[in-house]
Amino acid sequence: MKQKSCYILAIESSCDDTAAAILRNDEVLSNIIATQDIHKSYGGVVPELASRAHQQNIIPVVDQALKKAGVYKKELNAIAYTRGPGLLGSLLVGTSFAKSLSMGLQIPLIDVNHMQAHLLAHFIKDENPIPEFPFLGVTVSGGHTQLVLVKDYFDFELIGTTLDDAIGEAFDKCGKILGLGYPAGPIIDKNAQNGNPLAFSFPIPKAPGLNVSYSGFKTNVINFIHKNTQKDAHFLDSNLNDLCASIQHTLIEIIYQKIEKAVDLYQVPRIVLGGGVSANSGLRNKLKNKESEKSWEVFLPPFALTTDNAAMIGIVGYLKYLQKDYGSIKEAASARLKF
Structure with missing residues (x-):
């Protein structure tokens, strides 16, 4: 049974976004994210710079989340935080802050697996339907590509993963080859709207079982671009959308x-x-188009919950709070945390 007024402060700091959210039960009252633009000039996330920026951002972000939600610290029932996986330096900032505040307020501390949170974000209360168990969880990001059989809230079985690069990483690396900015994924997506997806053919890398591989694809793209720009210096500009x-x-x-x-x-x-x-x-449209064709149910997250955010950490914290599944001050941040 749901507690009438359970307030969760959630903190997310796994990579380069410092985020805090306040949830009342399964409802999001605030979801604040501070992005780090400094990484754009480097073409990727610089771990040391990310952790320093988290230290600067975390107090203002948490303060803003509380104020926007209209919740006082003394009203909080628990603090949920990302324990991993992610960049260790970044995780340590959020972990340390969450532990300190938990001790100061004398309320439960709840550790959250970042990868579980991406999928359990669908259980946040909004106008979208909630998936029934079991379901196939597909997590696609800059750091991970995973297929997960989800049998219950915390019964996750990893059945497929990338053997090398993640899909988001492949988007960014291909974007760099094309001379696009970082992150390149959204730029490629935008340009693709005006291009022909069948204009150029690239091979599908083979991987055993339900695993995937993206590294070889990146190499094929590099070789293809190099070969054609050698013949025509304007090849990229003339064919960018395609x-x-x-x-x-x-x-x-x-x-x-x-x-x-x-x-x-x-x-x-x-x-x-x-x-x-x-x-x-492209991915959203392909899966939605397959719904009627294959009698699938496809659940797409709201755009605000696709990137790293604290609301998804908060819903996991709430679900764990209901089960009294609390964490410990002694638990350390883990860059390679498993389910």
């Missing part, structure tokens, strides 16, 4: 083939998407 569309089409096809295989293998026609790349229009 290149973006073709690259995006293949990146999506790589994971889609494994999704289709997993649904057939486990007989679970419910697909729940999570992670930054779940905002990609």
Whole structure:
């Protein structure tokens, strides 16, 4: 049974976004994110710079989350935080802050697995339908590409993963080859709207079982671009939209083939998407188009919950709070935390 007024402060600091949210039960009252633009000039996240920025941002972000929600610290019932996986230096900032505040307020501390949170974000109260168990969780982001059989809130079985690069990383690396900015995923997606996805053909890398591989695809793109720019110096400019569309089409096809295989293998026609790349229009459209064709149920997260955010940490914290599944001050942040 739900507690009438359970207030959770959630903190997320796994990579380069400092985020805090306040949830009342399963309802989000505030969800504040401070992004770190400094990484754009480096073409990727610099861990040391990220952890320093978290130290500067965490107090103002938490303060803003409380004020926007209209909640006082003394009203909080628990503090949920990202224990991992992620960048260790970044995780340590959020972990230390959460532990200190928990001790100061003398309220429970709840550790959260970042990857579980991306999928359990679908249980936040809003106008969207909530998936039933079991379902196939598909987490696609800059750091991870995973297929997960989710049997219950905290019964996760990893059934497929990337053997090298994550899909978001592949988007960014291909974008760098094309001379696009960072992060390149949204730029490729935008350009692809005006391109032909079948203009250029790239091979689908083979990987055993339900695993995927993106490193070889990146190499193919590099070689393809190099070969054609040697022949025509204006090749990129003349074909940018078609290149973006073709690259995006293949990146999506790589994971889609494994999704289709997993649904057939486990007989679970419910697909729940999570992670930054779940905002990609090509992936969203492909899966939604397959709903009627294959009698699937496809659950897409709201765009605000696709990137790293604290609301998703908060809903996991709330679900754990109901079970009195509290963490410990002694638990350390873990860069490679497993389910």
